[in-house]
Amino acid sequence: MEAVIYTCLGLMLIFGVMAVMFHSMTKSAIALAAASAALGAIMYETGAIWSALLEISVCSGLVTVIFISAISLSNMDKKELEKVYDDKKRMSLLPVVLILGGAALVIAAMTAGISLPQPDTAAKAAGDLREILWNNRQADIWGQIIIMITGAAAVSVLFRESDWK
Amino acid sequence: MSAMAYIAVSFLVVPLVIIIIINLIQREFAKKVCIYLACASAVIQMASSTAEFFMLSANHLHEYRFTLLWNMKEDAEHFGVTSLSLVVMFCIGFVSFISALIALRTIDKRKIYYVNLLMTLVLGMNGMVIVTDLFSLYVFLEIVGISSFVLIALFRSETGLEGAFKYLVMSALASMLILTGLSFIFMQTGSLLYTKIGPSILIAEDGSKQTLAYVALIFLISGFAVKTGAVPFHSWLPDAHQSADTAVSILLSGIVIKVAGIYSFIVLTDLFKNVPAIDTALAILGIASIITGALLALRQTHFKRIAAYSSVSQMGYILLGLSTGSTLGLVGVIAHVFNHATFKSTLFANAAALHEQTGTLDIDEMGGLQSRMPVTGFSNIAAFLSTAGIPPFAGFWSKLLIIMALWNRGLRVLAGIALFSSILTAAYFLRLQKKVFFGKLPDKYSDLKEIDGTVRFAEIILTVVIIAAGVCFPLALLYLKGRGIL
Numbered sequence: 001m002e003a004v005i006y007t008c009l010g011l012m013l014i015f016g017v018m019a020v021m022f023h024s025m026t027k028s029a030i031a032l033a034a035a036s037a038a039l040g041a042i043m044y045e046t047g048a049i050w051s052a053l054l055e056i057s058v059c060s061g062l063v064t065v066i067f068i069s070a071i072s073l074s075n076m077d078k079k080e081l082e083k084v085y086d087d088k089k090r091m092s093l094l095p096v097v098l099i100l101g102g103a104a105l106v107i108a109a110m111t112a113g114i115s116l117p118q119p120d121t122a123a124k125a126a127g128d129l130r131e132i133l134w135n136n137r138q139a140d141i142w143g144q145i146i147i148m149i150t151g152a153a154a155v156s157v158l159f160r161e162s163d164w165k
Numbered sequence: 166m167s168a169m170a171y172i173a174v175s176f177l178v179v180p181l182v183i184i185i186i187i188n189l190i191q192r193e194f195a196k197k198v199c200i201y202l203a204c205a206s207a208v209i210q211m212a213s214s215t216a217e218f219f220m221l222s223a224n225h226l227h228e229y230r231f232t233l234l235w236n237m238k239e240d241a242e243h244f245g246v247t248s249l250s251l252v253v254m255f256c257i258g259f260v261s262f263i264s265a266l267i268a269l270r271t272i273d274k275r276k277i278y279y280v281n282l283l284m285t286l287v288l289g290m291n292g293m294v295i296v297t298d299l300f301s302l303y304v305f306l307e308i309v310g311i312s313s314f315v316l317i318a319l320f321r322s323e324t325g326l327e328g329a330f331k332y333l334v335m336s337a338l339a340s341m342l343i344l345t346g347l348s349f350i351f352m353q354t355g356s357l358l359y360t361k362i363g364p365s366i367l368i369a370e371d372g373s374k375q376t377l378a379y380v381a382l383i384f385l386i387s388g389f390a391v392k393t394g395a396v397p398f399h400s401w402l403p404d405a406h407q408s409a410d411t412a413v414s415i416l417l418s419g420i421v422i423k424v425a426g427i428y429s430f431i432v433l434t435d436l437f438k439n440v441p442a443i444d445t446a447l448a449i450l451g452i453a454s455i456i457t458g459a460l461l462a463l464r465q466t467h468f469k470r471i472a473a474y475s476s477v478s479q480m481g482y483i484l485l486g487l488s489t490g491s492t493l494g495l496v497g498v499i500a501h502v503f504n505h506a507t508f509k510s511t512l513f514a515n516a517a518a519l520h521e522q523t524g525t526l527d528i529d530e531m532g533g534l535q536s537r538m539p540v541t542g543f544s545n546i547a548a549f550l551s552t553a554g555i556p557p558f559a560g561f562w563s564k565l566l567i568i569m570a571l572w573n574r575g576l577r578v579l580a581g582i583a584l585f586s587s588i589l590t591a592a593y594f595l596r597l598q599k600k601v602f603f604g605k606l607p608d609k610y611s612d613l614k615e616i617d618g619t620v621r622f623a624e625i626i627l628t629v630v631i632i633a634a635g636v637c638f639p640l641a642l643l644y645l646k647g648r649g650i651l
Contacts, residue, residue, distance in 0.1 A: 112373040139243040139296045143304035150285040150308055154315040157278045
């Protein structure tokens with residue numbers, strides 16, 4: 001189990017770095033989805049089955065579809081995009097540094113014998129999804145509802161095109 | 166459901182209902198009424214928190230636990246209010262009310278956006294103080310962060326976007342630190358419920374677990390310090406305060422940094438009682454913030470930046486009070502949170518008045534405005550005397566309690582530094598008062614008049630509260646003594 005978790009951690013790190021470094025936004029979105037899928041696998045392996053399902057379906061699936069739809073709808077000039085991302089050439093060593101740093105952390109954790117998280121019994125318990133979410137994480141569900149409202153308000157304030165014109 | 170349950174539920178439901186109403190009714194009508202609805206929501210919150218406070222006291226309850234809508238499991242109670250959280254919620258209502266009053270004057274075109282975000286901000290802050298789980302605290306902390314960031318960028322001006330971006334970057338850093346800290350604690354305990362976390366995780370037999378627990382504390386303290394704007398994590402605060410609309414600056418300085426930062430520290434010190442490492446870290450952050458904030462305020466020429474650096478300095482006093490780990494210190498902290506909300510709101514209301522009338526907030530361009538703007542001048546004096554801790558203003562009592570708590574804990578050097586730093590506070594405010602309100606009136610302001618309308622109303626209310634809180638503070642102390650708290 002630990003080998004799977006550490007492999008997924010490594011994959012998550014690599015895809016995360018790729019998501020930041022890619023020049024193409026579509027590739028970035030796909031890399032982000034892959035990082036999210038790796039996180040979902042870690043959650044599944046540590047016993048948080050429902051969280052893993054939500055992570056893979058919502059974050060890795062739905063959010064990626066929305067990202068790619070938004071990218072395809074935008075008409076950013078390719079040259080302008082390249083200009084924006086030109087700065088990243090200067091940081092070409094960043095992925096290597098990050099990956100080496102991540103590997104060092106994993107080695108340090110294994111050397112020190114740090115045990116894996118002990119999941120809450122509530123998170124491990126199989127049962128009705130509604131019951132688990134409502135009984136154990138009701139405050140977070142309210143939080144998520146408010147985050148969605150805040151996100152909608154934020155998008156309308158920052159990206160409302162008629163106001164920019 | 167009992168009356169207490171209805172009131173408790175209203176803390177989340179009322180702002181949500183306001184959001185729904187203003188987004189469903191006809192847009193032109195919504196523009197006219199939205200800020201009044203925000204004022205109504207703030208007044209309801211003040212009344213609800215006061216009523217709940219006295220009900221809690223009458224029933225001799227330490228905490229009232231509740232759930233929203235319905236409960237699928239009898240013992241599942243996800244929210245709770247205490248006397249402390251109710252005081253904080255009163256402050257949230259009060260500062261939101263003042264901000265809405267100022268917004269009536271300063272915000273013209275984007276009123277609906279402002280009210281939507283104000284309500285989500287209030288929801289986030291209310292959520293933070295009523296949850297009973299560290300992860301839920303983090304979720305609501307994020308709501309506060311996102312709402313604040315968008316409020317700073319509300320008008321999408323160049324400076325606004327720059328200030329918002331700085332806040333976003335620092336806030337993201339804080340979130341990363343907090344989330345990592347929480348995950349380390351979760352590794353030890355398997356739960357993030359307040360009832361399941363305590364100092365016992367710091368005395369684990371396994372050395373690596375103990376190290377991990379201390380690393381978690383370092384991350385959490387650093388993350389919360391960013392949210393508080395404590396030195397050396399304060400770089401975002403002056404820029405964000407300066408670039409935002411004054412109605413938003415009032416929220417940021419008056420309540421957001423206290424709920425997002427200080428309240429989180431209160432939770433942390435409550436969970437890890439009498440852990441010397443936390444007390445020492447808070448004392449260091451506190452002293453550094455008091456002195457650095459005051460010294461930097463002395464060098465500023467922009468009214469809002471002086472007020473912002475003053476906030477950094479005053480947060481230092483609050484952190485110093487928390488570092489004592491005593492009840493007296495905690496009472497001083499809560500009193501200073503309330504007092505800072507009032508006198509900092511006053512200073513920003515004055516900033517709104519000055520900006521509306523003179524078109525600038527550069528104190529070098531002002532002078533002699535006392536004769537033209539006597540209400541603003543007087544309320545500024547009241548705010549400055551309270552901030553400096555001059556008796557009988559409210560700030561005197563809270564600082565006195567904090568210094569007494571330090572003295573009682575044997576931290577006499579820190580008490581001395583805190584006392585001495587009040588002179589620095591007086592120094593930068595005397596400079597501000599002299600440059601803005603005294604001296605020769607520039608010719609361009611010869612026709613200047615006092616601000617009218619809701620801004621003047623806010624200034625008068627705030628001045629009355631500062632003076633009344635100072636005069637009545639001994640009564641509050643007697644009440645706490647009567648209840649056996651002090």
